Amino acid sequence: MNTVSQHRWAEKYPHLGQGLIPTESCVSEDHYRREIEQIFKTSWLYVAREEEIAEPGSYKVKRLAFADCSVILMRGKDGTVRGFYNICSHRGNTVVTETGEETFGHSKAAVLSCRFHGWVYGADGGLIQVPEEERFYDCFEKAENGLTAVHTEVWEGFVFVNLAPKPAQNLGDFLGDYGAHMGGFPYSDLTHSYKYHTTLDCNWKIAHDSFAEAYHVTTIHAGSFPNVFSTGLSDVQLFGPHRTCGVCLNMTVAPTPVAAIAQKHARGSLVAKGEGTMLPPSINPSGRGDFAFELSVAFPNLLLHISEGIWFTHQFWPLAHNKTLWEGKYYVRAPRTNSERWALEHAQLLQRNAWLEDTQTMENTHRAMASGAKRYINLQDEEILIRHAYHVIEQRMNAAE
Numbered sequence: 001m002n003t004v005s006q007h008r009w010a011e012k013y014p015h016l017g018q019g020l021i022p023t024e025s026c027v028s029e030d031h032y033r034r035e036i037e038q039i040f041k042t043s044w045l046y047v048a049r050e051e052e053i054a055e056p057g058s059y060k061v062k063r064l065a066f067a068d069c070s071v072i073l074m075r076g077k078d079g080t081v082r083g084f085y086n087i088c089s090h091r092g093n094t095v096v097t098e099t100g101e102e103t104f105g106h107s108k109a110a111v112l113s114c115r116f117h118g119w120v121y122g123a124d125g126g127l128i129q130v131p132e133e134e135r136f137y138d139c140f141e142k143a144e145n146g147l148t149a150v151h152t153e154v155w156e157g158f159v160f161v162n163l164a165p166k167p168a169q170n171l172g173d174f175l176g177d178y179g180a181h182m183g184g185f186p187y188s189d190l191t192h193s194y195k196y197h198t199t200l201d202c203n204w205k206i207a208h209d210s211f212a213e214a215y216h217v218t219t220i221h222a223g224s225f226p227n228v229f230s231t232g233l234s235d236v237q238l239f240g241p242h243r244t245c246g247v248c249l250n251m252t253v254a255p256t257p258v259a260a261i262a263q264k265h266a267r268g269s270l271v272a273k274g275e276g277t278m279l280p281p282s283i284n285p286s287g288r289g290d291f292a293f294e295l296s297v298a299f300p301n302l303l304l305h306i307s308e309g310i311w312f313t314h315q316f317w318p319l320a321h322n323k324t325l326w327e328g329k330y331y332v333r334a335p336r337t338n339s340e341r342w343a344l345e346h347a348q349l350l351q352r353n354a355w356l357e358d359t360q361t362m363e364n365t366h367r368a369m370a371s372g373a374k375r376y377i378n379l380q381d382e383e384i385l386i387r388h389a390y391h392v393i394e395q396r397m398n399a400a401e
């Protein structure tokens with residue numbers, strides 16, 4: 001009889017070690033500042049979906065508070081998505097006035113006009129029009145005063161930016177085998193979405209860690225998903241700084257009567273058994289019947305999950321060493337009937353409750369860690385993704401110093 005080792009992931013990835021993890025990187029302001037410079041300002045970061053800016057002339061402004069800036073992602077008449085810093089060449093006002101963390105707009109002419117004095121930029125960033133241009137002096141070069149470009153690339157409809165003046169890798173090389181593993185899923189067909197965000201008083205890594213294991217499901221999710229998921233992971237794989245695994249169901253638990261009805265009408269819930277062929281062959285390679293969803297992390301701050309008929313993301317934007325903007329977005333196929341709509345709403349309510357349960361622990365964890373009473377945390381083998389996360393961060397920061 002084959003017995004599974006209780007330390008199977010540490011044995012598969014011995015370079016991660018088995019030791020305690022210091023809490024210092026979560027509570028230190030100095031560590032936070034170095035992470036921003038050495039990780040967030042040099043990594044590819046997911047900022048928009050292509051569907052959000054589907055039409056030529058449509059744009060999205062995404063605030064990147066950690067870098068004290070916002071970026072404009074705009075689709076040109078040529079269909080290309082380009083990224084720019086949201087700052088005007090005239091006197092430095094924001095070109096698009098922001099209305100929150102994310103601002104959307106559309107210009108039929110595919111131009112952006114600064115509200116302050118009316119300078120007009122094209123979707124390629126070029127400066128097109130300057131009111132009273134003749135009053136500027138000889139040193140003013142119109143051709144050199146376009147919007148400042150941000151490195152922008154697209155993978156599977158996910159628009160990423162990199163704030164480094166010269167990124168060390170293009171997006172394809174940065175994602176590497178992770179991109180191949182998570183590619184080929186019909187992300188753009190599942191556009192019916194539920195979106196939540198909030199600011200949490202915790203370090204961004206504490207937020208990441210709370211979503212990067214299934215050990216907590218029987219306790220924290222006793223309300224929303226009682227005993228539904230198995231606490232062990234399947235098929236853990238590390239791809240450079242990125243990581244992935246499968247999360248499986250506990251098949252002995254029957255759905256509640258209402259959930260059973262909802263699951264008959266539409267697959268909106270991760271708990272429902274997924275039957276179909278939407279998942280790429282790299283996912284659930286052993287064809288486990290209890291597979292629920294793939295839980296993956298694109299370094300540094302994007303959790304991307306796929307399941308039959310469902311994909312969802314968590315993203316953690318650092319605001320300070322003890323403050324994080326969390327964004328949770330859940331996507332399914334648009335309902336075609338009212339009963340499908342009801343089934344999806346039912347699934348989403350349970351999911352929303354689960355996310356509330358998840359986020360609840362984060363501020364408590366940070367506050368307790370900040371007391372300094374404990375200097376280390378303990379990780380078990382099924383928390384390997386968390387161990388990998390700390391390992392990669394330290395590795396990157398040591399390499400940069």
Ligand code: FES
Pocket residue numbers: 088089090091092093114115116117118119
């Ligand atoms: S600051 Fe933008 S037009 Fe003056």
Ligand SMILES: [Fe+2]
Pocket residue numbers: 210211216217220221354358
């Ligand atoms: Fe959870």
